[in-house]
Amino acid sequence: KQTKVSTDREGVFVTNTQEDISKIRNISIIAHIDAGKTTCTERMLYYAGAVENPGEVHYGNTVMDYMEQERKRGITIRAATIAFNWEGHQINLIDTPGHVDFTAEVERSLRVVDGAVAIFDSMQGVETQSETVWMQANKFRIPRLGFINKLDRTGASVQLTLDSIKRRLKVEPLLVNVPGSDNSLLKGIIDLPSMHYIEYLDEKGKMVNIDRIERGHGMYERAMEYRNTLIEQLANFDEKIADEYLSGVPVDEIPQETIEEAIRSAIMTQKSVALFCGSALKNKGVQPLLDAIVNYLPSPEKIVAKGKNALTNEEIIRNPSKKEKLCALAFKVVNDKEKGLVTFFRVYSGILKNRQRILNSNLNKPERIQSLFRMKADEAQILTDIGVGDIGAMTGCKDIRSGDTILEEGDTERIILEGVKMPPAVFF
Ligand code: GDP
Secondary structure (H helix, E strand, C coil), X not given: CCXXXXXXXXXXXXXXXXXXHHXXXXXXXXXXXXXXXXXXXXXXXXXXXXXXXXCCHHHCXXXXXXXXXXXXXXXXXXXXXXXXXXXXXXXXEECCCCCHHHHHHHHHHHCCCCEEEEEEECCCECCHHHHHHHHHHHHCCCCEEEEEECCCCCCCCHHHHHHHHHHHHCCEEEECXXXXXXXXXXXXXXXXXXXXXXXXXXXXXXXEEEEECCECEHHHHHHHHHXXXXXXXXXXXXXXXXXXXXXXXXXXXXXXXXXXXXXXXXHHCCCEEEEEECCCCCCCCCHHHHHHHHHHCCCHHHCCEEEEECCCCXXXXXXXXXXXXXXXXXXXXXXXCCCEEEEEEEEEECEEECCCEEEECXXXXXXXXXXXXXXXXXXXXXXXXXXXXXXXXXXXXXXXCXXXXXXXXXXXXXXXXXXXXXXXXXXX
């Protein structure tokens, strides 16, 4: 629900649309170059209704490509984050550069996300760069989902991908859905009733028809095998599942909610990754992934910001509450030709208001926000405020660098958030 407040030259002001912190997901997509990050992002934006047409990579008209061109032209504000809605949740997608040369930049982005999706090319399994970024994500203890892409290609193999994840990333891959073989999306191994059906979807992802698959159909048996494996794996992470499994409860009688809960705790340990398959039809099948982002990855509601007082070196925490004093972290600063310096930040506590005077805690220097906004697909949405857990961008700050902590002006408790040592701002 958006409330129009007033308009000015910059467009329509809306208040922060995300009041409920449990509905926010701050995520990054990590992948080896060419695994399909751009394509998947486009599909997500399309199915989420954020863009009208799914961009095709080879025509060079995708939002991501567009961002790449803008980056080259110096208009970089679109490159850092995109927000879109899925099932009543706000997903903030924070871009990580696809190139190995940008290690520091990748880390700055990973510092502010609460979850990540790793995309694997099912013909290649884990590739060098996915391994590198995976290790960086380990450093920040980020819970992860995986998406097995390009399943339509000859030589694609779910098993190869699973084996290679186990061997190279040293985590337990939990396969949660199986690919549909025609124009269908089978929801899952854990979602057994849907295993009896194939949903036929139109271009927009709306279900137009549904077919019942009789028991005895190979697909169902295969899913049951996968489900057996999944339950066995989960028994190592979750006592409730272990109890049920060891006491001989048939795997199809273990409630879906119990399995989902076990998957959530398994991925929170980072010793495991929950995997979702794309469709065996080219570029289809991101909807189960979107559902999974909302269902399995954590919201910011339990993320407590830790830091030290710049003056006393005393440890300080800021709780993820609107009532706490403001505490935010700048994670990217870009020089935009039109807007000047744009600072991207994540709010860990309190609320940041447009035109507010703030304090750069690292430099002990006040600044004034000139405009506050969020990128929604390909448009900047001007905001009056942006609250705890959310990610936004602002202009008007001259000396804030990525990695700096942002507080209210006059806050005497000079917290500086812990994090990676960030290099100075990047200018394109
Ligand atoms: P990125 O480098 O990770 O952003 O990868 P892109 O999204 O640009 O994809 C690389 C190439 O793989 C492009 O030519 C895409 O059209 C192609 N591609 C992406 N996903 C799929 C898929 O599911 N099936 C097939 N056959 N091709 C794909």
